[in-house]
Amino acid sequence: MDCAEEVAVLKRALGGLVGGEDNLAFDVLNGRMMLADAAKHVSDDAIMKAVADTGMGATPWQKGARDQGTDNHRRQQVIFTALSGAFVAIGIAIHLYLSADILTGLKLLVSHDAEVMPFPEIAAYVAAALLGARFVVIKAWYAAKNLRPDINLLMIVAVIGAAAIGEWFEAATVSFLFALSLALEGWSVGRARRAIAALLNLAPPTVRKLLPDGSDVEVPVADLKPGAHFIVPGGERIALDGRVIDGSSAVNQAPITGESVPVEKSSGSEVYAGTINGDGTLTVEATKAVEDSTLARIIRMVEEAHARRAPTEQWVEKFARIYTPVVMVLALLVFVVPPLLFGGLWVDWLYRSLVLLVIACPCALVISTPVSIVASLAASARAGVLVKGGAYIELPARLKALALDKTGTITRGEPVVVRVVPLNGHTEDQLLARAAALEARSTHPLARAVIRYAQEKTIAFTPAEDVEVLKGRGLTGLFEGERFWLGSHRYVVERDQDTPETVAAAEALEADGKTVLVVGNERHVCGLIAVADTIRPEAKAIVAELHRAGIARVVMLTGDNRVTAEAIAREVGIDEVHAELLPEDKVREIDRLVATYTYVGMVGDGVNDAPALARASMGIAMGAIGSDAAIETADVALMTDDVSRLPWLIRHASRTLGVIRQNTIFSLGVKAVFFVLTFAGMASLWGAIAADVGASLLVVVNALRLLNART
Known part of the structure; x- marks a missing residue:
C-alpha cells in the first residue's frame, strides 16, 4: 500500500464488511490497515479475501516483522x-x-x-x-x-x-x-x-545497568524495566527516560526539546532518551520502558500524523471516477446505437467511437498537472527550496497560519556573547581574558562562545591552572597566580557575594532573554558576560513579508524558556508565542491551529520538531542546519538555510496553481470541442490525434514558464 488511491479502493471494498468506512484506519508509511473497536467482528480470512478481490494482498500484522x-x-x-x-x-x-x-x-x-x-x-x-x-x-x-x-x-x-x-x-x-x-x-x-x-x-541499543554491588553490566535497552538504575558516562546518549539519582552534568536536550543550550542536570532532574550527556557521569533511575519513552512517542506521532494525512484523494482520481465510466459508456453507445436504431454503417460508427476513445485519452489532462509541477519543482530547487513532490507544491498558497520553531529558524541556533558588563574597576578585556582562561578546556557551547568572542577581540589568554568543576554551579581555577571563579547568578548568591549592582545587571539581562555568566574572585564580582542565541537579522522583515503574502497568523513554538521566547517574539513581530514545549505540546498547538485555520505550516530544524512537521498541513525543515529526521519528515526543506525563501515559496505556489488551472481548463476544453465534432461526423483520427498532441505540447510550453520563477 503506497498511495491514497489504494486506500480509497480498500475503503470501498471493505467498508460494508466492517460496518462502514469510518471503522477503517490506514498507516500508509507502514503498510497497515487497522479496524476500529466499533467495527463488526470479521475473521482474518474474510478480510484477506476481500483485499485479494481488489488485486492487493494482506497478511495479519506482526509488530517488528519486515x-x-x-x-x-x-x-x-x-x-x-x-x-x-x-x-x-x-x-x-x-x-x-x-x-x-x-x-x-x-x-x-x-x-x-x-x-x-x-x-x-x-x-x-x-x-x-x-x-x-x-x-x-x-x-x-x-x-x-x-x-x-x-x-x-x-x-x-x-x-x-x-x-x-x-x-x-x-x-x-x-x-x-x-x-x-x-x-x-x-x-x-x-x-x-x-x-x-x-x-x-x-537512542543507543544497550545501556549500562547498575547492579546492587555497585558494578555495572551492559544489557539491551529493551531488558531494562522502570525502576532499574543505569549509568550514563560523559559524552554518551541517554538510552531511556529517567530521573537523575546521582551526579551532575550539562545535558544537550536539543534533539528532544529543542532548547538552544545544554541544561544542567543534578539529583532529581528529569532526563530524556536520545539526549546527549555532557562532561559528567550520571546515575539515572529509569522511569519508563523503552516503548514509552519520549523518543518512542515522537516516532509514533510522526507515523500517526502521516497516517491521518494519507487518505486524502487527488482531484484527478475523483474526476476519473465520473469521467472514466462516462467516456467508456459513451464510446460504446456511439458504436452500437446509430447502426442498430438508425441504420448507420458499423464501420463508420466504429471509426467514430475510436475517435472518441482517442480524444478521451487523458494525455493532455494527465500531463497538464505533472509538467506544471515538475517545472515548479525545478524552479524551487534552483531557488534553494526542496519540495518533496507535487502533492506539496501548491499547499503554501493555501496556508493561513505558520508556526515557527525558534532555535535555528528565527535565531541562528548558536550561542554568542552579546554583552560584557565589567564591574568593580575591571575592564572588558580583563573580564574576557579571565573567563576564556577558565573555559579554555571546556566543550560546553557557552564556553566555546566566550572563547570565540575573546579570540575575535584578539585578547591573549593562557588556560587557567588547577581548574575545578563545581557540579551544576560553575568552575574555579588559577589565572596569573590568582584564583577566579565563573558561574551563574545563582552561584553568586551561594557565595554570598551578591550586591545590588550585580542583581540589577543580571536581572536586566535575564529579563531580555540572555544567559548570564558571572566572573569573580575571593574579593568581589569582576563582571557579567551575557550569552544568547542571536536573532537572524532578516527575521523581522521576513515575518512582515509573510503577513503581506497572506499568512494571517505567525506563531512561535519553542522548547526554550518563556522569557527568552517572548523577548525574541516582541523584537521580530511574532503574533503568538508558546514556550517550554515538549514535542507532544507542539503537536497539540498545531492541532489547535489546524482547527482554527485549516491550512497550517510548521517550520523547524530538530528531531523534536518532526512530529509537528508531520502533523501540520505542510512541514518545512531548515535543510542546511536541520536534523536528518526533520528534513526527511518535512514536505519542504530550505536547503540554503534562507528563511526569506518562505514568502517566495508562498508566491511561487500561487503562480503554480494558476498555471495548473489554465492547463486543466484548456485540456478539458479541447476534449469538449472534439466530442461535439465527433458526433457531427467532422472529426477524424488524424485530427483527434493532432489535437491531443497539440494540446499536450501547449500545456507543456505553458508549464515551462514556471522555470523562470526564481526570485
Missing part, C-alpha cells in the same frame, strides 16, 4: 518501469534510424497514418506498453470486475484504444509515464519509512 512482500513489489515496479522506458527509447531510436530525414522522423509526434510503421518499432512500443502496464492492468482488471472504474482502468483503456488505431508510440508513452508516477509514489513512501526508522538510532 514486510518483504512490499519491498519486493517496489523493486519489481522499478525494474518494469525502467524497462518500459528503455523500450520507448529503443522504439524512437529505430524510427529515427529508419527515417529518410529528421522531418520525416518528427512524424512520430503526430501519426503513422500515412505510412506503415516498421515491425521492429512496433515490437519495441508493444514491449514498452506491456511492461509499463504490468502492475496497472491487475488493478484495472479488478476495477472492471467489481464495476468500480478508476484511473487504472482509464489508463488501460487509453492504451488499448491507442494501440487499436495503430498509435503504438502513444500507447507506449502513456503506459510508461503512468507506471513511472506509481513508482515515484512508492519510492517517496519508502523514504518516509526509512526516516522514521532512522529516529530509532538516536
Whole structure:
C-alpha cells in the first residue's frame, strides 16, 4: 500500500464488511490497515479475501516483522518501469534510424497514418506498453470486475484504444509515464519509512545497568524495566527516560526539546532518551520502558500524523471516477446505437467511437498537472527550496497560519556573547581574558562562545591552572597566580557575594532573554558576560513579508524558556508565542491551529520538531542546519538555510496553481470541442490525434514558464 488511491479502493471494498468506512484506519508509511473497536467482528480470512478481490494482498500484522512482500513489489515496479522506458527509447531510436530525414522522423509526434510503421518499432512500443502496464492492468482488471472504474482502468483503456488505431508510440508513452508516477509514489513512501526508522538510532541499543554491588553490566535497552538504575558516562546518549539519582552534568536536550543550550542536570532532574550527556557521569533511575519513552512517542506521532494525512484523494482520481465510466459508456453507445436504431454503417460508427476513445485519452489532462509541477519543482530547487513532490507544491498558497520553531529558524541556533558588563574597576578585556582562561578546556557551547568572542577581540589568554568543576554551579581555577571563579547568578548568591549592582545587571539581562555568566574572585564580582542565541537579522522583515503574502497568523513554538521566547517574539513581530514545549505540546498547538485555520505550516530544524512537521498541513525543515529526521519528515526543506525563501515559496505556489488551472481548463476544453465534432461526423483520427498532441505540447510550453520563477 503506497498511495491514497489504494486506500480509497480498500475503503470501498471493505467498508460494508466492517460496518462502514469510518471503522477503517490506514498507516500508509507502514503498510497497515487497522479496524476500529466499533467495527463488526470479521475473521482474518474474510478480510484477506476481500483485499485479494481488489488485486492487493494482506497478511495479519506482526509488530517488528519486515514486510518483504512490499519491498519486493517496489523493486519489481522499478525494474518494469525502467524497462518500459528503455523500450520507448529503443522504439524512437529505430524510427529515427529508419527515417529518410529528421522531418520525416518528427512524424512520430503526430501519426503513422500515412505510412506503415516498421515491425521492429512496433515490437519495441508493444514491449514498452506491456511492461509499463504490468502492475496497472491487475488493478484495472479488478476495477472492471467489481464495476468500480478508476484511473487504472482509464489508463488501460487509453492504451488499448491507442494501440487499436495503430498509435503504438502513444500507447507506449502513456503506459510508461503512468507506471513511472506509481513508482515515484512508492519510492517517496519508502523514504518516509526509512526516516522514521532512522529516529530509532538516536537512542543507543544497550545501556549500562547498575547492579546492587555497585558494578555495572551492559544489557539491551529493551531488558531494562522502570525502576532499574543505569549509568550514563560523559559524552554518551541517554538510552531511556529517567530521573537523575546521582551526579551532575550539562545535558544537550536539543534533539528532544529543542532548547538552544545544554541544561544542567543534578539529583532529581528529569532526563530524556536520545539526549546527549555532557562532561559528567550520571546515575539515572529509569522511569519508563523503552516503548514509552519520549523518543518512542515522537516516532509514533510522526507515523500517526502521516497516517491521518494519507487518505486524502487527488482531484484527478475523483474526476476519473465520473469521467472514466462516462467516456467508456459513451464510446460504446456511439458504436452500437446509430447502426442498430438508425441504420448507420458499423464501420463508420466504429471509426467514430475510436475517435472518441482517442480524444478521451487523458494525455493532455494527465500531463497538464505533472509538467506544471515538475517545472515548479525545478524552479524551487534552483531557488534553494526542496519540495518533496507535487502533492506539496501548491499547499503554501493555501496556508493561513505558520508556526515557527525558534532555535535555528528565527535565531541562528548558536550561542554568542552579546554583552560584557565589567564591574568593580575591571575592564572588558580583563573580564574576557579571565573567563576564556577558565573555559579554555571546556566543550560546553557557552564556553566555546566566550572563547570565540575573546579570540575575535584578539585578547591573549593562557588556560587557567588547577581548574575545578563545581557540579551544576560553575568552575574555579588559577589565572596569573590568582584564583577566579565563573558561574551563574545563582552561584553568586551561594557565595554570598551578591550586591545590588550585580542583581540589577543580571536581572536586566535575564529579563531580555540572555544567559548570564558571572566572573569573580575571593574579593568581589569582576563582571557579567551575557550569552544568547542571536536573532537572524532578516527575521523581522521576513515575518512582515509573510503577513503581506497572506499568512494571517505567525506563531512561535519553542522548547526554550518563556522569557527568552517572548523577548525574541516582541523584537521580530511574532503574533503568538508558546514556550517550554515538549514535542507532544507542539503537536497539540498545531492541532489547535489546524482547527482554527485549516491550512497550517510548521517550520523547524530538530528531531523534536518532526512530529509537528508531520502533523501540520505542510512541514518545512531548515535543510542546511536541520536534523536528518526533520528534513526527511518535512514536505519542504530550505536547503540554503534562507528563511526569506518562505514568502517566495508562498508566491511561487500561487503562480503554480494558476498555471495548473489554465492547463486543466484548456485540456478539458479541447476534449469538449472534439466530442461535439465527433458526433457531427467532422472529426477524424488524424485530427483527434493532432489535437491531443497539440494540446499536450501547449500545456507543456505553458508549464515551462514556471522555470523562470526564481526570485
